[in-house]
Amino acid sequence: xxxxxxxxxLSGFIELSPEKQRVFDYAANKIKKVFETAGFVHLDLPAxxxxxxxxxGSDEVSTQIYFFEKGDTxxxxxxDGTIGFARYIAGxxxxxxxxxxxxQFAKNYRGERPQKGRYxxxxxxxxxxxxxxxxxENYDAEIIKVMSDGYASISDLIGxxxxxxxxxxFWNTAFNYMELDSNKSNDLFVLIDKKDKxxxxxxxxxxxxxxxxxxxxxxxAFLSTDYSKINTKNNEIKLEIxxxxxxxxxxxxxxxxxxxxxxxxxxGHGYYTGVVFEFFLKNYxxxxxxxxxxxxxxxxxRFSKKQFIGVGGAIGFSRMMVALLDExxxxxxxxxxxxxxxxMNDNCLKYSLEIIEELRKANVKTIPFLDTDKKxxxxxxxxxxxxxxxxxxxxxxxxxxxxxSLKNMKTGEQKTLTMKDALAEILx
Amino acid sequence: xxxxxxxxxLSGFIELSPEKQRVFDYAANKIKKVFETAGFVHLDLPAxxxxxxxxxGSDEVSTQIYFFEKGDTxxxxxxDGTIGFARYIAGxxxxxxxxxxxxQFAKNYRGERPQKGRYxxxxxxxxxxxxxxxxxENYDAEIIKVMSDGYASISDLIGxxxxxxxxxxFWNTAFNYMELDSNKSNDLFVLIDKKDKxxxxxxxxxxxxxxxxxxxxxxxAFLSTDYSKINTKNNEIKLEIxxxxxxxxxxxxxxxxxxxxxxxxxxGHGYYTGVVFEFFLKNYxxxxxxxxxxxxxxxxxRFSKKQFIGVGGAIGFSRMMVALLDExxxxxxxxxxxxxxxxMNDNCLKYSLEIIEELRKANVKTIPFLDTDKKxxxxxxxxxxxxxxxxxxxxxxxxxxxxxSLKNMKTGEQKTLTMKDALAEILx
Numbered sequence: 001x002x003x004x005x006x007x008x009x010l011s012g013f014i015e016l017s018p019e020k021q022r023v024f025d026y027a028a029n030k031i032k033k034v035f036e037t038a039g040f041v042h043l044d045l046p047a048x049x050x051x052x053x054x055x056x057g058s059d060e061v062s063t064q065i066y067f068f069e070k071g072d073t074x075x076x077x078x079x080d081g082t083i084g085f086a087r088y089i090a091g092x093x094x095x096x097x098x099x100x101x102x103x104q105f106a107k108n109y110r111g112e113r114p115q116k117g118r119y120x121x122x123x124x125x126x127x128x129x130x131x132x133x134x135x136x137e138n139y140d141a142e143i144i145k146v147m148s149d150g151y152a153s154i155s156d157l158i159g160x161x162x163x164x165x166x167x168x169x170f171w172n173t174a175f176n177y178m179e180l181d182s183n184k185s186n187d188l189f190v191l192i193d194k195k196d197k198x199x200x201x202x203x204x205x206x207x208x209x210x211x212x213x214x215x216x217x218x219x220x221a222f223l224s225t226d227y228s229k230i231n232t233k234n235n236e237i238k239l240e241i242x243x244x245x246x247x248x249x250x251x252x253x254x255x256x257x258x259x260x261x262x263x264x265x266x267x268g269h270g271y272y273t274g275v276v277f278e279f280f281l282k283n284y285x286x287x288x289x290x291x292x293x294x295x296x297x298x299x300x301x302r303f304s305k306k307q308f309i310g311v312g313g314a315i316g317f318s319r320m321m322v323a324l325l326d327e328x329x330x331x332x333x334x335x336x337x338x339x340x341x342x343x344m345n346d347n348c349l350k351y352s353l354e355i356i357e358e359l360r361k362a363n364v365k366t367i368p369f370l371d372t373d374k375k376x377x378x379x380x381x382x383x384x385x386x387x388x389x390x391x392x393x394x395x396x397x398x399x400x401x402x403x404x405s406l407k408n409m410k411t412g413e414q415k416t417l418t419m420k421d422a423l424a425e426i427l428x
Numbered sequence: 429x430x431x432x433x434x435x436x437x438l439s440g441f442i443e444l445s446p447e448k449q450r451v452f453d454y455a456a457n458k459i460k461k462v463f464e465t466a467g468f469v470h471l472d473l474p475a476x477x478x479x480x481x482x483x484x485g486s487d488e489v490s491t492q493i494y495f496f497e498k499g500d501t502x503x504x505x506x507x508d509g510t511i512g513f514a515r516y517i518a519g520x521x522x523x524x525x526x527x528x529x530x531x532q533f534a535k536n537y538r539g540e541r542p543q544k545g546r547y548x549x550x551x552x553x554x555x556x557x558x559x560x561x562x563x564x565e566n567y568d569a570e571i572i573k574v575m576s577d578g579y580a581s582i583s584d585l586i587g588x589x590x591x592x593x594x595x596x597x598f599w600n601t602a603f604n605y606m607e608l609d610s611n612k613s614n615d616l617f618v619l620i621d622k623k624d625k626x627x628x629x630x631x632x633x634x635x636x637x638x639x640x641x642x643x644x645x646x647x648x649a650f651l652s653t654d655y656s657k658i659n660t661k662n663n664e665i666k667l668e669i670x671x672x673x674x675x676x677x678x679x680x681x682x683x684x685x686x687x688x689x690x691x692x693x694x695x696g697h698g699y700y701t702g703v704v705f706e707f708f709l710k711n712y713x714x715x716x717x718x719x720x721x722x723x724x725x726x727x728x729x730r731f732s733k734k735q736f737i738g739v740g741g742a743i744g745f746s747r748m749m750v751a752l753l754d755e756x757x758x759x760x761x762x763x764x765x766x767x768x769x770x771x772m773n774d775n776c777l778k779y780s781l782e783i784i785e786e787l788r789k790a791n792v793k794t795i796p797f798l799d800t801d802k803k804x805x806x807x808x809x810x811x812x813x814x815x816x817x818x819x820x821x822x823x824x825x826x827x828x829x830x831x832x833s834l835k836n837m838k839t840g841e842q843k844t845l846t847m848k849d850a851l852a853e854i855l856x
Contacts, residue, residue: 004730004731004732004733005478005480005481005515005730005731006478006480006481006515007515007516007518007519007731007732008519009473009474009477009515010474010476010477010478010501010503013474013476014474015473015474015516015520016472017520017523017524018469018470018471018524018530021469021470021471021472022469022470024472025470036793037788037791037792037793037794038788038793038794038795039764039765039793039794039795039814041446041449041450041764042446042449042450042453043446043449044444044449044452045437045443046437046438046441046442046443046549047475047535047537047549048438048441048494048537048548048549049437049438050433050434050438052433052434053433053434066476066496066498067496068494068495068496070494070539071539073438075438087433087434087435087437088435088443090435091435091436092443092445095445096446097764097810097813097814099797099798099799101795102446107475109476111498111499120476121474121475121476131799134799135799136798136799136800136801138777138781138798138799138800139798141781142784142796142798145785149788249778250777250778250781253777253778253779253781253782253785254781254782254784254785255782255785302432302433303432303433303435304432304435305432336467336469336525337467349566349678349681350677350678350681351681353566353569353678353681353682354681354682354683356570356682357573357681357682357683360465360466360577363465364465365464365465365466365467366465366466366467367466367467367529368570369527370527370564370566370567370570371527371559371562371563371564371566372564372566373564382525385525386467386525
C-alpha cells in the first residue's frame with residue numbers, strides 16, 4: 001500500500017464541523033435575505049481572473065495572490081470582491097440598470113502567513129451601489145443602514161453592532177486648509193488610521209514628526225472633539241461639518257441607532273473618497289472591525305473610460321463567524337434531525353420506507369437507520385448521537401397494526417400511535 | 429491612461445445576469461432544502477487541496493487540474509467533490525457519526541477546452557452516505573430517492589426527471605460467468621457505457637471484436653431484455669436479478685416513480701462497485717445525464733487504512749441550469765422589487781427614508797431612487813427598468829398630509845393613501 005496522504009486541510013483553510021457549518025449557513029442566509037429585501041441582486045463572479053485583471057504590483061496584497069498558468073493564460077484567484085465587481089460593471093454596463101445595487105457572498109483567497117483570525121480562504125459579503133458619473137450621498141446612508149440591518153438580523157448570534165463613521169472629505173478639506181502636500185496627507189491618513197493601535201503619546205509624537213507641533217494640535221483637536229462642536233473659522237471645514245450633520249439626520253430618518261461619527265475612522269484602502277465606516281461588535285471590543293466600507297470614485301478606471309461612482313462595504317464574514325464559533329461565543333445545537341427512524345428487522349423495511357417518505361413530505365427532518373441487520377443497541381446509540389427529538393421504532397407489531405412507536409428522546413416517554421397522531425405529536 | 433484591461437471573464441467561466449442568477453439560486457436553495465430535510469449536513473470544503481491529495485497521474489482529469497505553488501507548497505483547485513470528501517471522512521472519523529450523510533454545493537475547476545455545456549468553473553451538488561466497513565444497500569435506494577426529490581422540487585423549472593438504474597455487480601457476476609479476464613471486463617464496461625453513442629451495428633461489431641460472437645449474443649440479450657425476464661441458467665446471475673428486484677421494491681416503497689432499471693448504465697468512474705444511476709430530463713432527451721452516482725468501496729483508501737463504504741451521487745448543477753437558462757428553456761422574471769420609491773425633492777427626503785424603513789421592516793422588497801436632484805422623467809425610467817409592481821411617489825403634498833402616492837405599475841392606477849392602507853394594498 002502506498003503512503004497515506006495527509007487528511008488535514010492546508011494550513012489557513014477552514015473546515016467547520018457540521019454543527020458549526022449549520023450556524024454559519026444560517027447567519028449567511030439571514031444577511032442575504034436582508035440585502036435582497038433592500039433590492040440588492042446576487043452577483044456570483046468567477047474565483048479565477050486574468051492575472052492582468054488582478055494586477056501584480058509590489059504592494060502587500062499582490063504578493064499574497066495565488067497566480068498560476070494553464071496553457072498560455074496567466075491567471076490568479078480573487079483576493080477580494082472589488083476587482084471582479086469593477087470588471088463586471090465595466091463589462092455589463094449595457095445590460096444592467098443604474099444605480100446598480102448588488103451583493104456578493106464568495107470565497108476570497110490570500111496566501112498570507114496563517115495566524116489567528118486570518119485565513120487563506122475566507123468568505124466576504126460585499127455590497128455596493130454604483131452609478132455612472134454621479135451618485136447621491138443618500139445612498140451612502142442607505143448602504144450603512146442595510147449593512148447594519150444585516151448584522152442586526154443575526155444579533156441572536158453576535159449581539160449588538162456599532163458602526164463608526166468617518167469622512168475622507170472632511171480630512172481632505174482640513175489637509176488642504178493646513179496646506180499639506182499630497183505625500184504628507186497620505187502619511188497622515190495612514191497615521192490616523194493606526195491611532196487606535198498607538199498610545200496617545202506615541203500618536204502625538206509621530207504626528208509632530210510628520211507635520212510639526214502647531215498643525216498637530218489642530219489634528220488632535222479635530223479628533224478629540226465631538227465633530228459638531230469643532231471650533232473653526234474656516235468656511236470649507238464648516239461646510240464639511242454641516243455635511244456630516246445632514247448625513248447624520250439621514251441615518252436617523254432611516255432608523256439607524258448604534259452609530260457614532262468618529263473622525264479617526266479612515267479605512268486602509270486608498271480608493272475611498274467620501275464617507276468611510278467600520279463595524280464593531282459591542283460585546284467583543286477587543287476584536288478589530290468585522291466589516292466596513294466607504295464611498296469611492298473611479299472604481300472601474302482600469303476597465304472603462306467612463307466614470308463610475310459608488311459606495312460599498314464588505315462584511316468579513318468568515319473572520320467574524322469562525323472567530324466567534326471557535327471561541328465558543330456562539331452556542332451550537334447538536335441535534336441533527338427531528339426524527340430518527342429505527343427498524344427492527346428486514347420484514348419491517350417496506351413499511352418503514354413508506355413512513356420515511358410520509359415524514360419528509362411533511363417537512364419533518366428524518367434520518368433513518370437503514371441497516372436492519374444491526375442490533376437494536378447499536379441503533380439506539382446512533383439515535384442518541386443524532387440527538388433527534390424523537391425516535392420512531394418500527395417492529396412487526398407496528399407493521400401488523402399499521403401504527404408506529406414514537407419515543408420522545410428527552411422525556412423517554414414512548415407511545416404507540418397511528419401515523420397521523422404521531423405526525424401531530426412531532427409537529428406540535 | 430494605461431491600456432484598459434479586458435472586461436470579459438476568462439473563457440469557460442460563467443457570469444449570469446441578475447435575473448438568471450436569481451433562478452439559479454432559487455433552484456439551488458430548493459434542492460438544498462430537500463437534502464437537509466433528509467438529514468444531510470452541509471460540508472463546505474476548501475477549494476484548494478495539496479497537490480498530492482489531488483493526485484497527478486496521467487489520466488484526462490489530471491491534466492485538467494489547476495496546479496500552482498506558493499512558497500514550498502504545491503497545491504491545486506478541486507475538480508470534483510469526491511477527493512475532498514474522502515479526505516474529510518478519513519480526517520474527521522472521530523468527530524462525526526456513522527453512517528454519515530452530507531451534501532456539498534461547491535465550485536469545481538477543470539481546465540478543459542471550453543465547449544458548449546462544458547465549463548472551467550462549475551457548481552456540483554454532491555450527496556453521500558458513508559460508513560465504516562459496511563453499509564446496507566437500503567441507503568442506495570434512499571440516495572436515489574432523495575436526489576429524485578431534489579430534482580422534483582424544481583420541476584417548475586426543469587420538468588420531470590427520469591432515473592436510469594444499472595448494476596455493476598450484475599455485470600461483474602455476468603463477466604465472471606463468461607470467464608472474461610479483468611482487462612476484457614474493463615474494456616467491456618467502457619464499451620457498454622458508450623452504447624448510447626453508437627449505432628446498434630457498430631456496438632455489435634465492437635462487441636464481437638472484443639469478446640467474440642457467442643458472448644456478444646449473451647451481452648446483447650442481457651441489454652435488450654427487461655432485466656426481470658432475463659433467461660439464464662446461472663444461479664449467481666439469477667441471484668443478481670433477485671437483488672435488482674428487491675431493490676426495485678425498496679424504491680417503490682420510498683415512493684419513487686420515474687425510474688427504469690437499465691443495465692446499460694455503467695457510469696464512467698472506475699470506483700463504483702454496486703448500483704449505478706443516471707438522471708435525465710424527460711423534456712430534453714437530447715441532453716446527456718444531468719447527474720448520477722453509485723455505490724463505491726474503499727473511497728478513502730488513499731487517506732486511511734480503514735475501509736469506508738458509501739453510496740453517493742452528484743447533480744451537475746451549473747451544467748444543467750446554465751444550459752436551460754442560456755437556451756431560454758427556463759423563463760426569467762425581470763421584476764427586481766415589489767416597490768420603487770421616487771422622491772420629488774430634497775424636502776421630502778427625511779419622510780421618504782422613514783417610509784423605506786417601514787416597507788423593508790414589513791419585508792417588502794424596496795428599491796428607492798435616492799438622487800433627488802434627478803428629473804421625474806429620469807426617475808420614472810428607473811422605475812420602469814426595475815419593473816416593480818408598485819411605485820411609491822413622495823412629494824410635498826404627501827409629506828404634509830402624512831400620506832403616500834401608490835402607483836400600480838401594471839394598471840397605471842394611482843391612489844393617495846395612508847402608509848397603513850398602502851402596505852395592505854402592496855401585501856395583498
